[in-house]
Amino acid sequence: MQTFGKQGEELAIDFLENQGCRVISRNYRFKKSEIDIICEGEGLMIFVEVKTRSRRDFGEPESFVSLTQQKAIIRAAEEYLLESNWKGDIRFDIIAIVKSKEETEVLHLKDAFY
DSSP states (O other): OOOHHHHHHHHHHHHHHHTTOEEEEEEEEETTEEEEEEEEETTEEEEEEEEEESOOTTOOGGGGOOHHHHHHHHHHHHHHHHHHTOOSOEEEEEEEEEEOSSOEEEEEETTOOO
């Protein structure tokens, strides 16, 4: 059985691929940091944080990406860029998903931080 978060990542990957992105890596780890999805699209290397919630009672999913988490994602992205020898532009996105029994909403926030 997939966890709820993994289901959200699968939805995000489907969404990104439908937007013409090519997924390069999933759950990339560097030290204690993790990047959910790394993809190429629009001539960019895109680092994506996925936040999935079943409801909005405690706020919008994207509001749960803290400044500390953003810094950790940026550090991991810097390491990935060194490893991959990427010389092009980059972007940090958040995909916020609210998935209930009735419906699924996907919000793609481009250039969400950095």
